[in-house]
Amino acid sequence: MTIALDIFLRLAVWLLLAPLLPGIINKVKAWVAGRRGPPVLQLYFDLAKLWRKGVVLSTAVSPMHILGPAMAWVAIIAAALLLPVGPAGASLSFRGDALLFVYLLAFARFCIALAALDTGSAFEGMGVAREVSYAVLAEAAIITALLTLCVQSGSVSLATMLAPSAGAGAALLAAGLFGVLLAENCRVPFDDPNTHLELTMIHEVMVLDHSGPPLAAILHGASLKLLIFAVLLTEAVLPLGKLSLLQAIGALVALVFVVAIVIGLVESLLARLAFRRVPLLLTTAFLFCLFALLVAWKGGMP
Amino acid sequence: MNTTREFLPLSNGTSVPWADVPEWPADEFVVATAAELDHGGRLCAWFGVPENSATRLVAVIAFDAENTLAVGRSAPVTKSYPSLTLRHPQAHLFEREVWEQHGLMPEGHPWLKPVRRQNGGHPAVGEFFRVEGGEIHEVAVGPVHAGIIEPGHFRFQCNGEEVLHLEIALGYQHRGAEEALTGGPQRAAMSQMETVAGDTTIGHATAYATILESLAGTEAPLRAQWLRAIALELERLANHTGDLGALANDVAFLPTSAACGKIRGDFLNLTALLCGNRFGRGLIRPGGCKHDLETERAAQLLDKLRVALAEVNQAAEWLWDSNSVRARFEFTGTVSAGQAAEIGLVGVGARASGLVRDVRFDHPAGWHRFAPIPVAVWPGGDVFARARVRWLEIQRSAKFIEEQLAAPPDGETMEQSFNSSWQGGASVSASWGEGEILSNGGSRGRPPHQLAVALVEGWRGEVCHVALTDSAGKFRRYKIVDASFHNWSGLELAMRGQAISDFPICNKSFNLSYCGFDL
Numbered sequence: 176m177t178i179a180l181d182i183f184l185r186l187a188v189w190l191l192l193a194p195l196l197p198g199i200i201n202k203v204k205a206w207v208a209g210r211r212g213p214p215v216l217q218l219y220f221d222l223a224k225l226w227r228k229g230v231v232l233s234t235a236v237s238p239m240h241i242l243g244p245a246m247a248w249v250a251i252i253a254a255a256l257l258l259p260v261g262p263a264g265a266s267l268s269f270r271g272d273a274l275l276f277v278y279l280l281a282f283a284r285f286c287i288a289l290a291a292l293d294t295g296s297a298f299e300g301m302g303v304a305r306e307v308s309y310a311v312l313a314e315a316a317i318i319t320a321l322l323t324l325c326v327q328s329g330s331v332s333l334a335t336m337l338a339p340s341a342g343a344g345a346a347l348l349a350a351g352l353f354g355v356l357l358a359e360n361c362r363v364p365f366d367d368p369n370t371h372l373e374l375t376m377i378h379e380v381m382v383l384d385h386s387g388p389p390l391a392a393i394l395h396g397a398s399l400k401l402l403i404f405a406v407l408l409t410e411a412v413l414p415l416g417k418l419s420l421l422q423a424i425g426a427l428v429a430l431v432f433v434v435a436i437v438i439g440l441v442e443s444l445l446a447r448l449a450f451r452r453v454p455l456l457l458t459t460a461f462l463f464c465l466f467a468l469l470v471a472w473k474g475g476m477p
Numbered sequence: 478m479n480t481t482r483e484f485l486p487l488s489n490g491t492s493v494p495w496a497d498v499p500e501w502p503a504d505e506f507v508v509a510t511a512a513e514l515d516h517g518g519r520l521c522a523w524f525g526v527p528e529n530s531a532t533r534l535v536a537v538i539a540f541d542a543e544n545t546l547a548v549g550r551s552a553p554v555t556k557s558y559p560s561l562t563l564r565h566p567q568a569h570l571f572e573r574e575v576w577e578q579h580g581l582m583p584e585g586h587p588w589l590k591p592v593r594r595q596n597g598g599h600p601a602v603g604e605f606f607r608v609e610g611g612e613i614h615e616v617a618v619g620p621v622h623a624g625i626i627e628p629g630h631f632r633f634q635c636n637g638e639e640v641l642h643l644e645i646a647l648g649y650q651h652r653g654a655e656e657a658l659t660g661g662p663q664r665a666a667m668s669q670m671e672t673v674a675g676d677t678t679i680g681h682a683t684a685y686a687t688i689l690e691s692l693a694g695t696e697a698p699l700r701a702q703w704l705r706a707i708a709l710e711l712e713r714l715a716n717h718t719g720d721l722g723a724l725a726n727d728v729a730f731l732p733t734s735a736a737c738g739k740i741r742g743d744f745l746n747l748t749a750l751l752c753g754n755r756f757g758r759g760l761i762r763p764g765g766c767k768h769d770l771e772t773e774r775a776a777q778l779l780d781k782l783r784v785a786l787a788e789v790n791q792a793a794e795w796l797w798d799s800n801s802v803r804a805r806f807e808f809t810g811t812v813s814a815g816q817a818a819e820i821g822l823v824g825v826g827a828r829a830s831g832l833v834r835d836v837r838f839d840h841p842a843g844w845h846r847f848a849p850i851p852v853a854v855w856p857g858g859d860v861f862a863r864a865r866v867r868w869l870e871i872q873r874s875a876k877f878i879e880e881q882l883a884a885p886p887d888g889e890t891m892e893q894s895f896n897s898s899w900q901g902g903a904s905v906s907a908s909w910g911e912g913e914i915l916s917n918g919g920s921r922g923r924p925p926h927q928l929a930v931a932l933v934e935g936w937r938g939e940v941c942h943v944a945l946t947d948s949a950g951k952f953r954r955y956k957i958v959d960a961s962f963h964n965w966s967g968l969e970l971a972m973r974g975q976a977i978s979d980f981p982i983c984n985k986s987f988n989l990s991y992c993g994f995d996l
Contacts (some may be wrong), residue, residue, distance in 0.1 A: 208735035297616045301977070304637075364801065367729040371623040372981040374616075375727075446730040446801035449809075450638060450978050 182256065182266045189255045193399040194218035196435050197368075203439025218398060225391035233384060236293050241389050243290025247283040248392040251399050254279040258406055259334040261415040261423025268334040273321050276333060277314070280359075280400070284310055287393065291381035298373050302380035305450065309365070309377070312457035313358045319464035320352055324411060326471045337407075338416025343474045344467035349412045351467060354460030356404040356434075358453075360397065363442040365453055375447075405434040484513055484538060484547035490842035492691045492929035495945060498550050503534065503558035506551035510536045511564045513549070517542060519834075520821055521932065521941045523561075523571035524956045525579040531555045532579040535956075537930055537943055541839040546930055557582035567821030570962060593648030593995055600648035601630035608634040608641050616977065620649050627991035635977055643972040643980075645965055650995040658944075658955035662689065671758050674959055674993030679705070679712045679748075680935025681957070681993075682761040684942040687842065687931035689763035692923045692946065695894070697843070699886040701765035706844035707881055708748060708757050710874035713936035715744035717867040717874075718789050720988050724864055725796055727981045728805045736792035743785040750778055764895020775882050786875045793868050806861035810971035810983035813858055817967065824938015824960045825870075826967045826987055828854045829862035836934035850877055858971075860979075863986040923950035935960060937990065959993030 198215035205212020214220075232240065257276045259265040265272075288307060291299040323344060324336040358365045361378035373380050382393050409415070409430040415423040448456060487493050501509055514520065518538040525532040531553030538547045551558070560583035561568040570592060572583040577591045588606070595602045601620065614635050620628035628649040634642040654673050658666055670685040671678045683705050690696050697705070722737025745755040752760035752768040760766055770778070796802055812822070817830035827834040835852040837845045853869035855862045925948045933940045938960030947953035968987045972980060 204731060208731050210735065297614060300614075301616070301638075363729045370727075370729065372727065373623055374618065374980050375978045442729070443731045444799075446725075446728040446799060446805055448801070449805055450976055452804070 178266070185256060185260070185266050186252070189252070189399065189402070190395075193402045194222060194395065196401050196405065196431070197398050199432065199435040200362075200439040200442065203436050204443050207440065207443035218394065222391045222395055225386075225394070226388055228387040230387040230389060233294055235295050236384075240290050240293045240384075243286040243293070244385065244389040244392040244396070247286040247290075248396040250279045250283040250286065251396045251403070254283075255399060255403050257333055258403060259337055259410070259416070260406075261410075261418060261427060262338075262420050263423075264334045268332055271331050273325065273331050273333050273336060277318060277321065280403075281310075281314065283396065283400070287381060290385070290389075294384045296384065298380050298383060301374075302377055305377045306381060309358060309453055309457060312454055312461060313355050316351055316355045316457065316461040316464045317359075319461060319468055320348055320355070320411065323348055323464060323468040323471045326468065334416075337410040338414070340412060340414040344470035345412050347463050347467035347470065349408060351460045351463030352404070352408045352411060353434075353437075354456060354463065356401075356408060357438070357441070358457055358460070359404060360401045362438055364445050364448045364456065367447050402431070405431045408434060483509055484536075484549040486545050486547050487930060488544075488842070489546060489836070489840035489930065489932045490687045490691055490696070492694075492924075492927045493548070494924075495926040495928050498535075498548050498928060500550050500552055503551045503554040506534060506536075506549065507559050507561050509549060510538070510561055513538050513547060514565045514567075516540075518547070520565065520567050520571065521546070521930075521939065522943050522956050522958045523568055523575065524943070524954070525575045525581060526550075526945060526954045527579065528553050532575075532581055534558070534575065534581070535928075535943070535945075537941065539840065539932070541834055544839055544841075546840065546932070548928060548930070554581055557584050559584050560586040562586050566819050567963070569820075570966065591648070593651045595648075601632075601646045603646075605632045605644050605646075606634070606642055608636075610636075612636055613641070629991050631980075633972075633977055633980075638976045638978065640972045640975050640977050640980070643969045645969060647965070647991055647994050650992045652992075652996065654996040655955050655957055658952050661952045661955070667762060668758075671756075671761075672992075673957060673996065674935075674937075674961070674990040675756060676716055676990065677712070677935040677937060677940065677959070677993060679708045679757045679761065680933050680937075680940045681942075681959075682757070683709065683843070684931040684933045684940050686761050686763045687933070688929045688942050688944045689923075690892070690895070691929045691931065692927055692944065692950075693895070694924070695764075695892055697765045698889045698892055699844070700769070700888045701890045701892075702844040703881060703886050704751070704766045704768070704770060704890065705761060706848065707770075707878055708751060708760055709933070709935075710878050711744060711748045711751065712757060713874045714785075714789075714871055715741050715748070716936040716988075717871050718744055720867055720985065721789075721793060721796065721864060723985045723988070724806075724860070724982060725802065727985050728802055730796065730799060730802050733792045733796040733802075736788065736795075740785055740789045740792065743781065743788070747778055747781055747785070750774060750781070762891070762895070765889065765891035767891070769890045770885075775885070779879065779882050782875060782878060786871075789871060793871075796864070797868075803861065805979075805982065806864060807857075807859060809860045809979050810968075810975055810986060811857070811859045812967050812971050814856070816970055817858065820966045820970065821963050822938075822967045823963045824934070824936075825863055825866050826938065826960075826964045828852065829866045830858035831856035834939075836932045836939050840932050842931070842933075844881075848877065848881060850874075860982050860986040925950050937961065937988070937993075938964065957996055959990055959996075961989040961991075961994040964989050965994060 197218050202212050202215055254276050256266045257272050288303045291303050325331050328336045330336055366377040409427055483499055485498050518540055521539045522537040524535055533553050534551040536549050562572050563585050572586055574592045575581050616633040618631040620630045630646040632644045633640050671682045673681045718737050719741035722734050725733035748757045749755045760768055812830050814831040817827050817832055833852050833854055837850045838852045853866050853873055855865045923946055927946045929944045931942045941958040943956040945954045971983050
């Protein structure tokens, strides 16, 4: 019973807090540009609006078009439940859950890509091609980052891996994970979440034909994924497991907030990359993680 | 094929009797036109004039280096003539247009299809150039776009992310602007000319007014010419600033994009200060300008201009200083100087490829005869060059306005003979509406069988208006060529071998008009 309550509570926190992050980022961007900007709660309003709307379906699509976003959403939520919260640990924790975590995120991407391809549109096909080709590089980086934490803690369970800090390689790991965060969540300089230009989109173009509740699931899933990466980055760098619960939660919230502000600043001050240069930046992120791995592996030796 | 000059020379903003325009049989006319173009000419307009059941071809050619224009015409043609495009690709759209409007077949034209309408149907219906192959895919964009912009259809042939070929189908906004003037000018003509391309109100209005004035054998008072020149530069300032912001927006560079949107509004407000309308509507009328700029408002305009200029300089500095922006702009969408000359680019597109082409400098008319403007050229031909030329022109335009405000000419803003005809109320406007030869007591009528040409350097580039009067002095044919008509082909060329994701910045760097093309 307590386990059920625990899972329910965590679930509620994850689901309710996730849409806050894009709101903070947009507020920072508006502030830099000298605008008032949309309310911080804008995404909540959007989700509520989409939820009440009907679904417009192309005659070309199969049930996968609706099923894809739903499965992706569930997979992302499951990944969120695998993440520990400081000394409180994770709701679900077992040996090797780090691998499941990576694969759940990959599965979510697969579902969205399939739902996009289902429309048969040239745009969406283009978006899927871009998304999955960059994902190959981003996944290499995130697996290396998790490997670093494995070597550091001698465990393959997220709860143990994320309890201590990443040690000497923490700065390298943070840089690498931040790059992956930007790429995985379609932020500038990899993608432009605000663009209306379908030819330049990556993630946005994959969801052009979605509407109503499935689109709400996609948008909410995207914000949840952003929160997951921000939390992962924070926990990899800070030894949250060593703090008391209150301290850990305070530090977690503060650092996630800082991450959101930094994303906002990056988006305000940087132009996005040409597509042909995206692999360079992703490879750089991978190298950061790789060097963090080397530090963890060799640096720990007496 | 080397022939002596045989076309009739004339200056910008003047008219010549139709009978004096030299005439050739169609095939010889094509050879003669090609010879003129070989001699350094540039095709400003190529159109048909219906005569009984046949059509005459007319060519207006600009010799930029010699600061002169030249016209020639063909004998009436009925079915076909040898294509000029084979020797001079800059004629390709003109020949397609003549084929669409008059049914004259240019024999040997490599890609003959309608320009604006597809047999009365949808412009995108019909054949597009296709690249075949297992890896090739086709991407169709538009006519409905994701932003609040005009409609146009873009067909890309892609190999992965690389664009092999782009073909653009326009015509969704064809309103019949030229056709409406036949038998005119009607009372609404001036307002219609102001909206041929709404962002080039001053450019098209000045060209149209110049045509009427030159037909009447007069010109606007100096003070009106001075006001028109200032309004033209204000229009350029607003649009160039908006374009820099739009370019920044397309690469997600927030600071410049946010600032330029606001500063563009400031420049538009300066035009509003001048005439009460942000786009300059109602300022220019045949015979002069409807509004004057008193010393007080001139001083106010100057103050606000300096503030806005300082702001746009700051915004542009952020743009130039950002490495990430330069990485996107440089070597993207390149049009070489050779290509630009071959397809007859004009305006910003031409100057950014290193061509010295500017009507204000090459073919000065109106106030530009007294106040020359240097030509802002930047070599390279890429998105960066086109952005840079805009920035240079912002500097020059602001400087020009400052200098002109310091030394205004005195006098009227409206030529009296025109003045009475335009402000005299219903009786006179009725006489215009009925298209009588004489607009005002016989002194300023439009002569019969006269050909007038007016070029204006709008902010996008050359705006060309050509008018031919009939035996009663009404318009027999009125031809409008917006800079966009020349430059859309430049965008098609710029996209070859580019990443399809770079299309938006290439498109913005040209920022061509859809309605100015569709007429």
